[in-house]
Amino acid sequence: MADREELSRHILVAGGGIAGLTTAIAFAARGFSVRLFERSPDPQEHGAGLQMSPNATGILDRLGVLARLRGAALQPNDVLLRDARSLGEIARVPLGDAATRRWGAPYLALHRADLHAALMTVASRDDNIEIVTGATVRDAATHPHGVTASVDVGGRVREAAGRLLALADVVWSANRRLVGAASDSAFTGRVAWRATLRSGAGALAGLIAPDSVNAFLHPRAHLIAYPIRGGASVNLAAFAHGPATDSAWAKTADVAALANAFSGADDALLRLLREAGPWTVWPIHTVDPASPWIDPAGIVTVGDAAHAMTPFAAQGAALAIEDAYVLAENVAAQPHAVSIALVRYERERRERVAAVARRGQLNEFAWHAGMPVSLARNLFLRLRGPDRLAADMDWLYGWKPPAAA
Numbered sequence: 001m002a003d004r005e006e007l008s009r010h011i012l013v014a015g016g017g018i019a020g021l022t023t024a025i026a027f028a029a030r031g032f033s034v035r036l037f038e039r040s041p042d043p044q045e046h047g048a049g050l051q052m053s054p055n056a057t058g059i060l061d062r063l064g065v066l067a068r069l070r071g072a073a074l075q076p077n078d079v080l081l082r083d084a085r086s087l088g089e090i091a092r093v094p095l096g097d098a099a100t101r102r103w104g105a106p107y108l109a110l111h112r113a114d115l116h117a118a119l120m121t122v123a124s125r126d127d128n129i130e131i132v133t134g135a136t137v138r139d140a141a142t143h144p145h146g147v148t149a150s151v152d153v154g155g156r157v158r159e160a161a162g163r164l165l166a167l168a169d170v171v172w173s174a175n176r177r178l179v180g181a182a183s184d185s186a187f188t189g190r191v192a193w194r195a196t197l198r199s200g201a202g203a204l205a206g207l208i209a210p211d212s213v214n215a216f217l218h219p220r221a222h223l224i225a226y227p228i229r230g231g232a233s234v235n236l237a238a239f240a241h242g243p244a245t246d247s248a249w250a251k252t253a254d255v256a257a258l259a260n261a262f263s264g265a266d267d268a269l270l271r272l273l274r275e276a277g278p279w280t281v282w283p284i285h286t287v288d289p290a291s292p293w294i295d296p297a298g299i300v301t302v303g304d305a306a307h308a309m310t311p312f313a314a315q316g317a318a319l320a321i322e323d324a325y326v327l328a329e330n331v332a333a334q335p336h337a338v339s340i341a342l343v344r345y346e347r348e349r350r351e352r353v354a355a356v357a358r359r360g361q362l363n364e365f366a367w368h369a370g371m372p373v374s375l376a377r378n379l380f381l382r383l384r385g386p387d388r389l390a391a392d393m394d395w396l397y398g399w400k401p402p403a404a405a
Contacts, residue, residue, distance in 0.1 A: 007146050008335055009033060012162040014137040014149070014175060016040070018112075019303030019320035020168035021119035025063050026328035028128035035160055036123070037135040037151055039169075048194045049228045049235025050112045051213060055399040056318035058105035059325045066105075068118035073110035074227050075099070077211045081381065084218035084265040087207070091381035093389045095213070102390060103397045109213060109226040111235070115317070140165050140178050142297035146338075163338055164331060167301045168320070171285050171308035178299050181291035188284045188310055191242035193258050195276040197234045199227065203275040204234060207268050216269060219370035221261040223269070236276055238262075239311070244283045253281040284310055289357065293346045296339035300346075302327060307353045312367070313360035315396070323349055325401050333403075348402060359396065 011027045013020050016038025024034040052060075052073070060066040075097070081090040099107040123129045132153065140149040146163040167175045174183045197204060204225075208214050213226040221240035228235045240261035258281075259273050286308050293306045303320030326348060330341040369377050381389070 007161060008163045010035070010146075010162040011331075012137075012147065012149055012160055012165045013037065013168055014165065015168035015170065015173075015305070016120075016131065016133070017168065017170060017303075018116060018119065018317050019170070019305070019324060020166070021116070021123050022059075022063070022065075022321050022324035023166050023168055023302055023327065024123050024129050024131075025065070025119065025126065026324045027331070028123075028126045029063060030328055030332040032128065032328075032332070034129045035162070036129065036131045037137050037149075037160075038131065038133050039136040041134040048111060048196050049226060049237060050110055050115060050317055051226070051314045052108040052110060052115070053315070053318050054099060054103035054105035054107055054397045056321040057108055058103075058400065059321050061105060062325075063122065065118050065122050068121060069108065069110060069114065072114035072118075072228075072230055073108040074211075074231055075106050076109050076213045076226055078213070078386075079215065080209055080212045081215050081217060083378075084216040084221075084223070084262060084269055087216075087266045087268065090217065090378050091384070091389060092212075092386055093393065094386050098390070099397070103394070104400075107397070109228055109235070111228045111233075112317075114229070137165075137167075137169070137175060140175075140299060142295060142299065147298040163298060163335070164342075165299045166327065167299065167305050168303055168324075169305055171287060171304040173301070173305040176287070176291070176301060176305060179292045179295045179301055181293075181301070182288065185285035185287050185308060187244040188286055189241055190239055190284045190310065191281050192284055192311065193236075193238040193240070193253070193279045193281045195236045195279045196228070197236065197276055199232055199234055201234075201275075203272040207272060208234060210234075215367070216265070217367045217369075217374075218262050218265055219368055219374070220263075221258075222367045223262070223273075236272075237311075238273070238279075239284070242281070242283070253279055255279055286310060289354065293350070294342045296342050298338055298342075300327060300342055306349075307357075309353075309357045310360050310364065312363040313356050313396075315356050315360070319353060319356060322352070322399070322401070329401055329403055352399070356396065 011034045013036040077096040079093040095107045135153045147165045148161045216223040223238045294300045302323045330345045334341045
């Protein structure tokens, strides 16, 4: 009986990225012991910039992570929407101190690696968390008292048992099959381009508002630019139609294709695209939102492994952080009825994720609108004004975990 009781307080996590580390920290904060398996022997976060909205930073604050981001993250003053062809301002949404007052937590711009490092530091110093690197979860089986995972550690397969296995191994997860979902993701037809420039670089002069999230809108593409690394660098992220590459991960690419997507844009913006290289590019994949997220017997997907979507609401990492917290909250409330906790988690999160996905679809349509729809879009946004545009985001940025709300 003691063994069963101990097992009921033990959680397994597959994946040491943002979703997996937040899951581990959230469970450990509630007194569970956690073993996290990360396939890389030296885990580091890929990618570049990241916008972290108050719905996520509020959770990071509760988990003791936010304080470790203070030196690396910035609070942009606003989101500034601009026309890529004229560079004229279309609209702006106030952030900065106004975001903290309105939504109860800061809106931050930072490098993904800085968030990952902060999460790793908090997790590594928690006695309730064991991080096993160079370890890949290959399979798992549920039983009346929990789940047993087969883990490849350095070429040797070992077994690990717990009450719950959380799959946080991103959009490419092969383990989604363990909850009855298809393991393959779907290419959206769009690709993401990323580059980082030193602040003050010539191509940025007079073009990028240094304390804002700058969004340049074009019918065939859009470009997002904002400060990271304490303001030392500027992150550039562009999104356009493109072919699927032969690799799921970032690779260098010819900037001519990106410049072509922005054909007709202002010369200063085209110069920035040409001079900002090297650009990395990778295909944007999603997973079927109707696929199962859980096996109620003790396996659950978290973050992109459950619901990877297009990035047009800038909520991928934020939703993963929300998932982790709500999952731990539900299981802690009913540790001896995990199946009920998992069903409740899935029900709560599906509604929220679906709403965010709809917002992303709306943004994609609006940001890439051509004439004459773009004229109507611009007029609508100008008439609405900054304060009402901020109010439109209350449901998203002002979200709180169900128990806290």
